[in-house]
Amino acid sequence: MILKSLYKQLLGIVLTASLFYSCEETVNPDLEDAEPRLVVDAWLTNKVEDQFVKLSWTQPYLENALPTGISGATVVVTYDGGEITFTEDAEETGTYRWTPTEATSAEVFGAIGRNYTLRIVTGNETFEATSRINRTVPIDSITFKFEENDPQYPDNSYTAEFWATDPVGKGDTYWIRSYKNGVALNKPSEINVAYDAGFTAGGNFDGVTFLPPLRSVNPDEVDEDDVAISPYEPGDSVYVEIHSVTLAAYNFLNEVIIQTDRPGGFAELFSTPLANVSTNIVNVDPNGSKALGFFNVSAVSGLGKKLDE
Known part of the structure; x- marks a missing residue:
């Protein structure tokens, strides 16, 4: 999942190092242990395909392993007139699944x-x-x-963009998801979100064609020498989806970009410190443990195209 790497504990620690030290000096910070927290990955859509809710525990920031899935939970989504229960996957601990049909998908996520x-x-x-x-x-x-x-690209490169027009009425927020040859473009630098047809609420781009930077659906790829390569070659295909998201989910994804798209180097000394991103997962007991992650339900439109040989 695109957000899997985020679910390590982002402890918000600023590591201060003397500029007089050698660049090769190794720093081994002594990080405090913290109680594991529930992490929820629940991005549901109106597409007629399996829907997933993934539950895991946080882990120490420097631990180089996948998060531990949570088994034995009860996972239910309720709405006006009904509810659906997600069943734990027998092969993947912490994954809970609901399989819709054409009729049930429209009934549940069609309004x-x-x-x-x-x-x-x-x-x-x-x-x-x-x-x-x-x-x-x-x-x-x-x-x-x-x-x-x-x-930005070597000579004789192919790039791609989609064309769509934001409907009239301010406040629509979107997550634009792209796939090259069936593989999701999910690097931090490839996360693409929009407020109406622009970047932020203050842009005043309501009811117009999406701005050129947002329309770009190009993979961020380099060769073994870290030199940019052509995003597409003849025979490649691109598929684009526009997911509606809530304003809170739009803000969450922007925080994800800030926390994960970090190039490193000297500039990191002046960047925003790591911190937990926002969440809409709430413990019904105000004195209970806190959780991380996000829940969103999206309507989705999609279109694909192949670059002819």
Whole structure:
């Protein structure tokens, strides 16, 4: 999952090192242990495909291992007129699945404006989160462009962009997800979110075509010498989805970008310190343990295209 790497404990520690030390000096910080917290990865959609809620425990920041999945939980999503239960996957600990049909998908996640509540019971604690399914926007087309003199790419490169128009009415927020040859573009630098047709609420780009930087659906790829390569070659395909997200989910994804898209080097001395990103997962007991992660329900539009040989 795109957010898997985020679910280590981001302890918000600033490591201060003297600029007079050698660049080769090794620093081994002594980090305090912390109680594991529940992490929820629940990004549901109206697509007729398996829907997943993933539960895991946080782990020490420097631990080089996948998070431990949580087994034996109860996972239910309720909405006006019904509820659905997610069943634990027998082969993947911590993964809870619901398999829709054409009819059940439309019934459950087909109503724009409907509110949903996720309820998780694990051990003796209960957690809840709410989301609203907002409208998305259809993708009109995808185009490829042959680049000869773009300084960002080598000569004779192919780039791609989608075309769509934000509907009139301020406050639509989206997560634009792209796939090259069926593989999701999920690096931190490839996370693409929009507020109306622009980047932020203050941009005032309501009801217009998405801005050019947002329309870009190009992988961030380099060769063995760390030199940018052509995003696409003849025969490659691109598939683009526009997911409606709540404003809280839009803010969450922006925080993810800030926390994970960190190039390193000297500039890191002046960057924002690591910290836990926001969450909408709440323990029903105010004195209970805290949780991390996010719950969102999206309406999705999609379109694909192949670059002809």
